[in-house]
Amino acid sequence: MLRKKVDQLTIQEKIGQLIQLTGNFFDTHNDSVVTGPQKKIGLSRSYQINNTGSILNTVDKQQIREMQRTHLLKSTHKIPLLFMADIIYGFKTIFPIPLAQTCSWNFPLIEESATVLAKECYEAGIHVTFAPMVDLVRDPRWGRVMEAPGEDTLLGECYAESMVNGIQGNGDAQHIPKGKLAACIKHFAAYGAAVAGREYNSVDMSESMLRNFFLPSYAKGIEAGAKLVMTAFNTLNGIPCTGNKWLNRDMLRDTLHFDGVLISDYAAIDELITHGYAENQTSAAKQALLAGVDIDMKTAVYANKLEKLVKQNQDLHALLDEAVLRVLMLKNDLGLFDDPYRGIQTEEDITNTILSKEHKETALKLAEESIVLLKNNNHTLPLSRNQKVALIGPYAEEKATLGFWAITGDEADTITLKDGLHALLDTSCLSVARGAYLLDKHTENLYDKYNDKLPVESEDEETLLEEAIAIAKTSDIIVLAVGENTYQSGEGGSRTNPVLPATQLRLINALSTLAKPIVLVVYGGRPLILTEVEEKVSAILYAWFPGTMNGLAVANLLTGKANPSAKLSMTFPRSVGQIPIYYNELRTGRPQLDEENTHRFASRYIDQSNLPLYPFGFGKSYTHFQYSDFRLNQEEMTKNEQIKVTLTVKNTGSYSGKEIVQLYICDKVASITRPVKLLKAFKKIDLKVGESQRIEFEIDNNMLKFYHPDGSFDSEHGDFDIFIGKDSAEHLFKRRIRLVSKHNT
Ligand code: BGC
Numbered sequence: 001m002l003r004k005k006v007d008q009l010t011i012q013e014k015i016g017q018l019i020q021l022t023g024n025f026f027d028t029h030n031d032s033v034v035t036g037p038q039k040k041i042g043l044s045r046s047y048q049i050n051n052t053g054s055i056l057n058t059v060d061k062q063q064i065r066e067m068q069r070t071h072l073l074k075s076t077h078k079i080p081l082l083f084m085a086d087i088i089y090g091f092k093t094i095f096p097i098p099l100a101q102t103c104s105w106n107f108p109l110i111e112e113s114a115t116v117l118a119k120e121c122y123e124a125g126i127h128v129t130f131a132p133m134v135d136l137v138r139d140p141r142w143g144r145v146m147e148a149p150g151e152d153t154l155l156g157e158c159y160a161e162s163m164v165n166g167i168q169g170n171g172d173a174q175h176i177p178k179g180k181l182a183a184c185i186k187h188f189a190a191y192g193a194a195v196a197g198r199e200y201n202s203v204d205m206s207e208s209m210l211r212n213f214f215l216p217s218y219a220k221g222i223e224a225g226a227k228l229v230m231t232a233f234n235t236l237n238g239i240p241c242t243g244n245k246w247l248n249r250d251m252l253r254d255t256l257h258f259d260g261v262l263i264s265d266y267a268a269i270d271e272l273i274t275h276g277y278a279e280n281q282t283s284a285a286k287q288a289l290l291a292g293v294d295i296d297m298k299t300a301v302y303a304n305k306l307e308k309l310v311k312q313n314q315d316l317h318a319l320l321d322e323a324v325l326r327v328l329m330l331k332n333d334l335g336l337f338d339d340p341y342r343g344i345q346t347e348e349d350i351t352n353t354i355l356s357k358e359h360k361e362t363a364l365k366l367a368e369e370s371i372v373l374l375k376n377n378n379h380t381l382p383l384s385r386n387q388k389v390a391l392i393g394p395y396a397e398e399k400a401t402l403g404f405w406a407i408t409g410d411e412a413d414t415i416t417l418k419d420g421l422h423a424l425l426d427t428s429c430l431s432v433a434r435g436a437y438l439l440d441k442h443t444e445n446l447y448d449k450y451n452d453k454l455p456v457e458s459e460d461e462e463t464l465l466e467e468a469i470a471i472a473k474t475s476d477i478i479v480l481a482v483g484e485n486t487y488q489s490g491e492g493g494s495r496t497n498p499v500l501p502a503t504q505l506r507l508i509n510a511l512s513t514l515a516k517p518i519v520l521v522v523y524g525g526r527p528l529i530l531t532e533v534e535e536k537v538s539a540i541l542y543a544w545f546p547g548t549m550n551g552l553a554v555a556n557l558l559t560g561k562a563n564p565s566a567k568l569s570m571t572f573p574r575s576v577g578q579i580p581i582y583y584n585e586l587r588t589g590r591p592q593l594d595e596e597n598t599h600r601f602a603s604r605y606i607d608q609s610n611l612p613l614y615p616f617g618f619g620k621s622y623t624h625f626q627y628s629d630f631r632l633n634q635e636e637m638t639k640n641e642q643i644k645v646t647l648t649v650k651n652t653g654s655y656s657g658k659e660i661v662q663l664y665i666c667d668k669v670a671s672i673t674r675p676v677k678l679l680k681a682f683k684k685i686d687l688k689v690g691e692s693q694r695i696e697f698e699i700d701n702n703m704l705k706f707y708h709p710d711g712s713f714d715s716e717h718g719d720f721d722i723f724i725g726k727d728s729a730e731h732l733f734k735r736r737i738r739l740v741s742k743h744n745t
Contacts, residue, residue: 114166404490
């Protein structure tokens with residue numbers, strides 16, 4: 001039936017289905033559209049706006065309803081518009097940024113957050129969200145690490161799967177049920193490996209690295225049924241992803257079996273020209289269509305050039321038909337042909353779950369499980385009830401804690417840290433001062449279109465510092481809320497030196513001379529380099545951008561109402577010089593065997609340790625978990641068998657809490673060099689004081705497989721080391737196992 005529909009369309013109407021424009025092109029009250037937005041992106045005057053297939057980032061339900069209504073009135077074939085938007089980690093109820101979410105290692109909870117996201121979007125009439133972003137990241141200079149699942153392949157896979165399930169639902173694979181949206185896996189591929197962490201920079205990596213580390217998270221999202229994939233801006237081994245036929249047809253469609261809609265990233269088809277890969281718009285259109293890109297996001301390339309191309313070439317016409325069919329199938333899967341106003345409630349049936357109590361509770365839970373306790377000397381935390389607390393810092397009363405991609409969130413809904421602490425502490429115990437500017441004065445104009453969104457600093461910097469010192473002196477403990485600004489991370493937010501602003505460092509230095517314990521609460525979109533400040537404070541709670549429930553989540557953790565359980569999904573470097581630094585590096589021929597080893601001809605730096613400031617998987621708790629009684633049921637297995645590793649974890653501290661037990665594997669000898677270790681399994685458990693639990697991991701052949709140069713995915717017989725521990729660095733249990741073809745009886 002849909003194929004028939006494609007055949008009924010004229011070439012221009014077909015091309016229209018592949019065009020995505022922003023809502024301002026449809027301003028029915030503005031007759032200057034042709035000279036306005038249309039001219040701005042160079043759309044030919046003959047382009048019929050009513051042929052357009054989809055809309056980008058219109059999120060207001062009245063506007064969506066009205067645009068759909070007028071569109072259907074005017075369009076010949078009554079094909080509804082698709083509304084797509086970047087709702088990455090919350091529509092109105094904003095969750096922690098994705099990099100924080102994966103520190104929870106709680107994927108059912110992440111799925112729940114995506115369910116909330118989908119529900120709120122559904123009620124606004126949005127059909128597709130450009131999430132999840134599943135690019136693996138190793139370089140905290142890159143601003144977009146904030147929207148990524150971190151450095152580990154397994155966590156990336158779990159994130160991709162749980163987000164797709166939460167957004168789309170995991171019922172009937174074809175039709176997207178009510179309350180759900182279509183998910184879009186992005187950015188295909190390896191966008192997170194931009195050279196030197198500089199935004200939009202090229203990516204160069206071996207196919208082995210690509211297949212073994214970077215592709216699996218996209219593959220998992222596709223396997224979970226994601227209806228769309230978005231291309232990446234970058235080149236991959238010299239070819240821009242958006243025009244890369246090998247990547248998008250051979251790899252994405254043939255190898256990963258993706259049969260949904262491939263959309264370009266914003267203006268990426270036109271950028272094939274700037275990349276120097278296409279000579280002009282005609283060749284850019286041809287390259288992208290040949291590469292299998294279905295939708296052209298926000299450029300005039302397909303609209304202006306495809307018609308002539310397909311009229312001259314039957315093969316291209318067939319590709320156009322395929323692309324249109326995929327777009328129509330997506331509309332059909334969403335049920336738009338039956339109900340083009342899908343999800344938009346009328347005044348009578350409004351249930352209004354947006355920002356509901358339940359949604360906020362989920363956001364609070366996820367924020368509490370995402371915030372990482374990095375340091376806690378002498379049990380500085382949790383705060384005790386009778387302590388006099390000086391809450392100091394530019395984040396003490398800051399509402400902008402939603403992070404860069406919360407484009408539909410409202411900062412006004414955010415609970416500040418001051419409000420959170422007020423709810424839990426006696427008012428007489430809490431005094432508050434700003435202490436420093438959020439950004440250094442001379443850097444305030446570096447943020448281009450966001451310059452106007454920065455806080456206005458009206459007070460004198462010296463006065464702020466004096467006020468802070470004064471309240472600190474009369475308090476027992478200082479809670480110092482610092483961090484980078486929202487626009488220092490996110491898209492276009494690369495930094496060469498991701499440290500705290502100088503004005504805030506000055507505040508930390510001044511307060512550290514007062515001999516009071518300092519609890520540093522750090523906000524940011526990336527692992528900031530904290531080496532300079534780490535020694536000056538007693539405790540560090542890394543809040544990331546925690547979303548709407550910010551202040552309450554942080555206050556619950558500071559006071560012990562909640563116990564920190566998050567563990568890092570990305571390594572914290574000691575210095576920029578160590579970047580990229582990640583736990584699962586490949587083995588070298590000359591490893592540094594231990595920290596004391598100063599042998600010159602080893603793989604090490606002469607001026608700094610190889611070790612990060614905080615390793616992947618690391619995070620503290622207020623309680624203590626004791627690991628004991630490790631058992632392996634056998635040391636040898638064939639490919640059809642499993643080995644069971646069991647251990648006991650006991651909560652021997654004085655708070656109930658959650659622990660994330662991690663299992664890593666190292667392949668000792670293989671036909672390609674394998675990493676020093678790879679996370680292969682984990683368990684998050686909840687234990688009351690004194691409680692213990694027996695944990696079982698099952699090691700199977702799948703965990704030992706890797707991609708070989710010929711594309712095959714298999715394991716190789718031989719020895720493997722198994723490590724179990726609380727993070728990627730400290731292993732409490734190590735044993736060797738062997739994969740054999742048959743047992744020697
Ligand atoms: C980003 C994408 C996003 C798109 C649409 C681009 O700049 O790279 O992640 O989905 O804009 O807003």
